[in-house]
Amino acid sequence: MARVFSGVQPTGNIHIGNYLGALKQFVELQDENQCIYCIVDMHSITVPQDPKELKDHILDVAALYMAVGIDPEKSIVFVQSDVAQHAELAWVLMCNSYTGELSRMTQFKAKNKGRESAPAGLFTYPILMAADILLYDADIVPVGNDQKQHIELTRDVAIRVNNKYGETFVVPDGRFLKAGARIMALDDPGDKMSKSAENKHSRVSLLDDDNKIKKSIMKATTDSDGIIRFDPENKPGISNLLNIYSAFSGKTIDDIVKDFEGCGYGDFKKELVNIVQTGIAPIRERYEDIRNSDELIRTLKDGAERAGAIAEKTMKRVKDNFGLGL
Numbered sequence: 001m002a003r004v005f006s007g008v009q010p011t012g013n014i015h016i017g018n019y020l021g022a023l024k025q026f027v028e029l030q031d032e033n034q035c036i037y038c039i040v041d042m043h044s045i046t047v048p049q050d051p052k053e054l055k056d057h058i059l060d061v062a063a064l065y066m067a068v069g070i071d072p073e074k075s076i077v078f079v080q081s082d083v084a085q086h087a088e089l090a091w092v093l094m095c096n097s098y099t100g101e102l103s104r105m106t107q108f109k110a111k112n113k114g115r116e117s118a119p120a121g122l123f124t125y126p127i128l129m130a131a132d133i134l135l136y137d138a139d140i141v142p143v144g145n146d147q148k149q150h151i152e153l154t155r156d157v158a159i160r161v162n163n164k165y166g167e168t169f170v171v172p173d174g175r176f177l178k179a180g181a182r183i184m185a186l187d188d189p190g191d192k193m194s195k196s197a198e199n200k201h202s203r204v205s206l207l208d209d210d211n212k213i214k215k216s217i218m219k220a221t222t223d224s225d226g227i228i229r230f231d232p233e234n235k236p237g238i239s240n241l242l243n244i245y246s247a248f249s250g251k252t253i254d255d256i257v258k259d260f261e262g263c264g265y266g267d268f269k270k271e272l273v274n275i276v277q278t279g280i281a282p283i284r285e286r287y288e289d290i291r292n293s294d295e296l297i298r299t300l301k302d303g304a305e306r307a308g309a310i311a312e313k314t315m316k317r318v319k320d321n322f323g324l325g326l
């Protein structure tokens with residue numbers, strides 16, 4: 001059985017990009033693998049958070065994990081800050097990574113745009129992510145395409161440590177889906193769909209009601225030539241919508257294009273509204289029940305205990321190999 005690890009930040013507005021790029025894979029993988037899914041709250045404080053909102057968002061994401069189909073009987077689900085070894089290992093890895101490689105991370109560059117000085121945690125964010133993954137000897141890391149560079153860095157650091165200190169870490173592979181790996185913003189298909197974008201119609205969130213889903217999709221930016229064709233370069237808007245259609249329906253893009261031959265964008269969007277509404281409704285319904293149950297916190301505490309037992313073993317191996325402690 002392969003070991004799978006991934007994480008999502010506890011910020012609001014989990015959207016269909018997060019779902020199609022990451023969460024959907026989490027569910028698919030849990031039958032055949034040993035899966036560990038984390039709510040990475042320590043990553044989220046790399047930018048300022050309201051403490052009360054953060055606590056709520058941790059439980060929101062945990063409930064969404066279960067609502068999309070993650071089964072805590074099969075997978076370990078826990079909150080990152082409940083297992084202290086994440087921060088402990090991050091320090092060791094920081095001592096084995098370079099400011100040069102961290103400066104090249106495009107996510108850091110994007111988040112730090114226009115500032116002269118950045119919070120050090122924003123800069124070292126990818127190392128905490130590497131620690132998350134390496135702590136659990138993960139073989140596979142299901143994520144969206146935007147995380148490719150961070151996975152490469154994780155591999156580089158793992159290989160570097162193994163070469164210097166002897167076999168310490170499993171070198172992980174990223175797992176990226178074809179149809180959902182990079183969902184673009186509905187209002188600007190040049191940008192990825194994002195939790196933090198100001199315009200709420202730039203995304204469809206998993207907890208949006210039918211009305212909001214309809215509004216956001218019908219408003220989505222397309223182009224003026226009116227032909228439904230997959231061409232991300234020249235027709236990014238309609239290509240993004242085709243991608244979303246394909247990911248929710250399971251149909252290939254070629255088949256969808258054939259089905260809509262001769263139709264206008266309006267007809268296509270109406271059908272897409274239908275498909276997305278149908279895909280999301282059961283998640284939203286399950287979410288309400290789970291979010292309000294007492295079971296949720298018990299599940300996370302149990303998950304932290306199980307994760308902590310694995311993390312402790314890895315940290316012992318790391319300390320032994322590095323000559324740390326007594």
Ligand code: ATP
Nearest residue numbers: 009017018021022143144181182183193194195196
């Ligand atoms: P933001 O949208 O504000 O940039 P994020 O990327 O920081 O949020 P996370 O919670 O860290 O969100 O990401 C959870 C998962 O969703 C990650 O695996 C990430 O790669 C994936 N993901 C995020 N945005 C998209 C997208 N637009 N398309 C596909 N996958 C995505």
Ligand code: LTN
Nearest residue numbers: 005006007008040043129132133
């Ligand atoms: N950096 C990721 C979230 C994340 C993660 C991880 C994903 C933190 N730790 C470990 C996979 C494995 C993001 O911003 N999407």
